[in-house]
Amino acid sequence: MRSLKVVYSGFRMNLKMLGTSSFFLLTSVVQPVIFATIAFYMFRAGSRNGTLLYAALGAGMMGVWSTTLFGSGGMIQWQRWQGTLELGAAAPPAMALIYLPFSLANAFTGMYAMAATLVWGRLVFGIGLHLAHPWLFVLALPATVIALGLMGLVLASTFILYRHANALSNLLEYPVWIASGLVFSTSLLPVWTRPISWALPPYWGILAIRHAALGGGVWGPLAMVALLGVAALVISTLTFRWFEHAARARATLSLT
Amino acid sequence: MKTWFRVFFVGGAISFRALFAWIRPWVYIPTLCVGPTTQVLFFAFLGRTAHLEDDSWFVVGNAVQSASLAALFGMGFAIDGERWMQTLSAVLATPANRSALFLGRTLPVLLNASVSAGTGFVGGALFLGFRPPLSALPGLAFLVVLGAFACTGLGMLSAAVGLRMRDVPIIANLTMAVLLIFCGVNVPLDKLPQWMHVAAEGLPLTHAIAAARRVADGASLSSVSTSVAVEAALGLAYLAAGFVLLRVFEEQGRRTGSLERA
Numbered sequence: 001m002r003s004l005k006v007v008y009s010g011f012r013m014n015l016k017m018l019g020t021s022s023f024f025l026l027t028s029v030v031q032p033v034i035f036a037t038i039a040f041y042m043f044r045a046g047s048r049n050g051t052l053l054y055a056a057l058g059a060g061m062m063g064v065w066s067t068t069l070f071g072s073g074g075m076i077q078w079q080r081w082q083g084t085l086e087l088g089a090a091a092p093p094a095m096a097l098i099y100l101p102f103s104l105a106n107a108f109t110g111m112y113a114m115a116a117t118l119v120w121g122r123l124v125f126g127i128g129l130h131l132a133h134p135w136l137f138v139l140a141l142p143a144t145v146i147a148l149g150l151m152g153l154v155l156a157s158t159f160i161l162y163r164h165a166n167a168l169s170n171l172l173e174y175p176v177w178i179a180s181g182l183v184f185s186t187s188l189l190p191v192w193t194r195p196i197s198w199a200l201p202p203y204w205g206i207l208a209i210r211h212a213a214l215g216g217g218v219w220g221p222l223a224m225v226a227l228l229g230v231a232a233l234v235i236s237t238l239t240f241r242w243f244e245h246a247a248r249a250r251a252t253l254s255l256t
Numbered sequence: 257m258k259t260w261f262r263v264f265f266v267g268g269a270i271s272f273r274a275l276f277a278w279i280r281p282w283v284y285i286p287t288l289c290v291g292p293t294t295q296v297l298f299f300a301f302l303g304r305t306a307h308l309e310d311d312s313w314f315v316v317g318n319a320v321q322s323a324s325l326a327a328l329f330g331m332g333f334a335i336d337g338e339r340w341m342q343t344l345s346a347v348l349a350t351p352a353n354r355s356a357l358f359l360g361r362t363l364p365v366l367l368n369a370s371v372s373a374g375t376g377f378v379g380g381a382l383f384l385g386f387r388p389p390l391s392a393l394p395g396l397a398f399l400v401v402l403g404a405f406a407c408t409g410l411g412m413l414s415a416a417v418g419l420r421m422r423d424v425p426i427i428a429n430l431t432m433a434v435l436l437i438f439c440g441v442n443v444p445l446d447k448l449p450q451w452m453h454v455a456a457e458g459l460p461l462t463h464a465i466a467a468a469r470r471v472a473d474g475a476s477l478s479s480v481s482t483s484v485a486v487e488a489a490l491g492l493a494y495l496a497a498g499f500v501l502l503r504v505f506e507e508q509g510r511r512t513g514s515l516e517r518a
Contacts, residue, residue, distance in 0.1 A: 022426055034433040038442055039302065045447035046306035174294035184305035 006093050010101030011108075018071070018109045027070055032063030032113035033120045039183055040125050053128070056121040057213055058183030061206045063113020064148055065176055071106025072152030073169030075099060076159040089244055089253060096240035099156055100149075100233075107149030114141065137212035140222055144205030147229035151201050154232050157239040160247050182206050201228045260356045267352070268360030271334055272368070288372040292322035293379025299442050300384055309444070315386040316396075316472050317441040319376030320465045323369040323404040324432050330365035331411025332424035335502070344515055348506055358502055362408050362495070369404035370397075388472040395477040399468040402484060406460030406491030407435075412498030419505040419515075435461055460494060463487040 018024045036059035043051050076099075079085040088098045121127035131137045155168070179186070179193055180202035186194070197203045208221035247253040300314040338344035347357070377396070380386035388396060414431055418424040435441070438452055439462040445453050456462045464487045467480035477484070509515035 022423060026426055026429055030430070031433065034437060038437055039306075041437075041443040041448060042302060042306040042308055045443055046303075046308040048306055051305075171290055174291070174298045178294065178298050178301065184301045188301050188304055 003093070003097055006097055007101045007104075010098065011105050014102045014105035015108065018105060024067065024071070024109055028063055028067045028109050028112045029116045031066060032059050032117050035059045035062055036117040036120055037124075040121065040127075044125075052121060052125060053213060054210065055183055056117045056127055057114070057209055058206060060114030060117040061144075061180075061182045061202060061209065062177050063117065064107065064110030064145060065180070065182075065202050066173055067110035067113060068103070068107045068148045068152040069155070069169050069172055069176070071109070072103055072156040073159060075102050075106070075156050086253060089248070094237065094240070095244050096153065096157070096237045099240070100153055100236075103153040103156060104146065104149040106152055107145045110148065111141065111145055131213045132215040133212045133218060136218045136222075137209065140205070140208040140212045140218060140225075143222060143225050143229075144201065144209060147201035147205060147225045147232065150229045150232035150236065153236040154239060157236050157243050160240070160243040160253070176200060176202060179203070180206060198224075199228070201225055201232070204228065260353050263352045263356035264360035265363070266360075267357060268363050271338075271361050272330075272364035288326050288368070289375045291325065292319060292372055292376030293383070295322055296376050296380050297383055300380075303442065311380070311384040312386050312388070312472060313469060314442065315377065315380030315384055316469045317465050319373050319380060320400055320403045320468050321373075321435060321439065321441045321461055322376045323373035323400065324407045324410075324435050324461065326369035326372040327365055327404055327407035327411045328414055328428040328431055329411075329425070330368060331362065331408060331415045331498075332418050332428045334361040334365065335415040336418050336422075336424040339515070348510070348515065354503060354506075355499065358412070358499055359495075362412060365411065366401070366404050366408045369407060370401045373400045373404060389474055392471050392474065395471040396468055398477065399464050399471060399480075399484070402487050402491070403461050403464030403468070406464065406487050406494065409491040409494030409496075409498060410460050413494050413501060414498075416498050416501035416505055419502065419509060435459060438462070440465055458490065460487070460490055463490070 036056055039055035039059055040052055043055050076085065079088060089095055091098055118127075118129060122129055155172075159168070177183070178189070179197045180200050181189075181197065182202065186197045186203070189197070204221040204224035207216075208218050208225055210216070211218045211221065244253075296315050296318045299318050300311045303309055303311070303314045335344075338347055350357070374397070377386065377400075410431065411428075414427045415424070418427055421427060437443075438448070438456045439459055440448075440456060441461070445456055445462070445466075448456070463483040467483035467487070470480050471477060506515075
């Protein structure tokens with residue numbers, strides 16, 4: 001019960017903080033719309049109008065990933081700058097539990113991206129929003145967002161030791177978009193990249209969302225999303241404990 | 257004149273080095289050396305899916321466009337960084353010639369942006385088999401520098417705006433997005449709405465990218481001289497506008513005591 005309270009309070013507080021950040025507004029709303037616009041024009045120019053909903057969903061997921069990535073990348077660093085990281089580390093609950101709601105809030109903010117690209121696509125490009133399995137879509141989207149939030153928690157834990165978090169964030173944005181096949185099929189990629197794609201929650205997440213919207217099997221990809229989400233939670237619990245201990249031992253926790 | 261050159265070269269170099277006091281190699285390499293390649297790959301694969309153009313078309317467009325990241329952020333932070341480090345007032349209190357002071361900051365940024373864009377071409381060659389004729393390489397290198405120059409001019413303008421709006425990363429990100437959509441980087445200009453096509457004519461990179469694509473296809477540099485001239489003129493115009501705006505906002509900042517207000 002106490003853990004749920006920690007998650008709820010942290011989630012609410014971080015959501016409020018993100019709501020005041022113009023950078024997050026840019027990442028979660030403006031940037032996905034920009035990428036969606038480019039994708040729409042590219043598909044139209046290539047006479048592939050039928051794939052515009054496919055592009056809108058992919059661009060939305062790109063925004064979810066960017067928000068999670070930059071949110072998780074910045075989460076530990078911002079706490080450092082604000083001088084609250086030590087308080088988080090010293091609090092009685094496990095550090096992973098303290099930062100879990102922050103990561104979930106980051107990913108939740110990413111859902112704005114999906115809404116923004118779908119609304120933009122509908123209003124400007126006249127894309128029809130006829131979902132093949134609307135209820136499964138409603139299930140697949142939050143499940144994917146939660147899994148991405150948990151993946152973000154793993155990333156955030158590494159940033160306790162790795163202080164140049166923004167660099168890793170910049171490095172991982174396009175590669176995960178590519179490896180997850182968010183706006184194109186991963187069959188275009190070399191075969192050796194397949195295991196990388198399979199290990200990424202966004203890969204299964206976009207499959208689940210796409211199949212729910214356009215038709216196809218949803219439960220298989222959704223099960224993989226859940227499995228990878230649980231795996232990320234377990235890994236992040238361990239890595240948070242490990243990296244926190246290492247940072248305490250080296251006295252580098254608050255070094256900027 | 258000797259002082260002007262000293263402020264231009266030494267001042268610019270020190271300012272750029274100061275940038276790397278906090279942008280360390282661990283930030284520089286992923287962002288400016290790996291980033292352009294991943295951008296090239298992403299849009300080349302998207303282009304294949306859209307059945308639009310071949311890979312080399314996307315390699316050239318995105319590699320040249322990637323100069324905008326280093327140019328816009330580099331120029332923005334060259335000014336905004338001074339404010340965060342609380343050295344802006346000290347810099348502006350000096351009697352140093354303003355053209356040497358501000359323009360000196362553009363040279364390292366321009367070189368850096370060119371190198372960053374160059375890595376996009378290397379990535380395209382390594383992963384997508386981009387192979388322009390060897391004779392095209394000097395021309396391509398020149399056009400990359402030209403595009404980076406025009407972007408640096410635009411960066412100067414956005415840095416000046418940053419003196420008033422304060423949020424340099426937002427300005428730089430939005431400007432980059434505009435360049436990515438409008439300049440024919442990933443969508444041929446004639447496939448964009450007419451108003452976007454018209455707007456693109458007045459933006460940096462549009463002409464450099466168009467010229468670079470022709471040169472990569474084997475055309476000579478002299479055959480794209482009109483595009484070269486327009487791109488250079490645009491770069492100069494943005495640079496001049498940025499410089500004038502910096503002076504205006506500097507003056508306003510002194511008068512209203514708002515220079516250090518972050």
